[in-house]
Amino acid sequence: MIPTVSASGLTLRFGGTLALDDVSLRLGEGVTGLLGPNGAGKTTLLRVLATAVPADRGSFTVLGHDPGTTAGRLHVRRALGYLPQTPGFHQDFSAFEFVDYVAILKELTDRTARHREVRRVLDRVGLSDVRGKRIKRLSGGMRQRVALAAALIGDPGFLVLDEPTVGLDPEQRMRFRELIAQAGEGRTVLLSTHQTEDVAMLCHRVIVMDAGRVRFEGTPAELTERAAGRVWSSTERDPSARAGWRTGTGAFRNVGDPPEGADLLEPTLEDGYLLTLDAKAAEVAA
Structure with missing residues (x-):
């Protein structure tokens, strides 16, 4: 994998909270899903990679540019598309006016070319x-x-999406998945989400x-x-x-260490995610 984004040792503390603890990663072309519970550091990582907040320690590059320098930071921002968890909409703008405003901020100065891009x-x-x-009249x-x-x-080379499907109904999520999949063709997309189903359906890699x-x-x-080998079915919840x-069939789906002779089930990505977090909890407890 030729990395679009390469990060090493990113560390950031907010007061007494260690928001990022020596984070290193490599992102290539396609959609990478970013999973984790609330407070895991996902949004903080996205903000650092989007150059919205600097890390205390560590470094990263985007498309070969180092945002630690003024020139590098400018190159990264020009190559970046960022959808924050709560977009700052101007409610009285039309959809066209809002996107045109963002285009102006991204230095598209030629009005005819800019409107064509919008x-x-x-x-x-x-x-x-x-x-x-x-915008205030849109769903x-x-x-x-x-x-x-x-x-x-x-047409950014690196697209950062923070919880883009939150609050959407099933049909809207399905349509949005299609858009994200299309956006991942020929560019790098980092998708932060709580929806393991979105990751299973969309992503080439997962963090x-x-x-x-x-x-x-x-x-x-x-x-x-x-x-x-760690997911099994039973008539009662296994303590x-x-x-x-309890599933829709009335049987219980259990995740963990099965008893001998258990009726094993095919695992899902969500099962693997739960056990990954459980392994971390066991490590802390030890």
């Missing part, structure tokens, strides 16, 4: 028919697509974070494999299971 990205996310509509799914269009301005550290980095299949719940 129309291109709005068409890319399926909003051409409502580009004149005020939640449409607002997220406006934010994605703004992130796609200038699991907890307590500011990377706990796993590999393919979705490799994360799923961590749960092989020895790390996690267990």
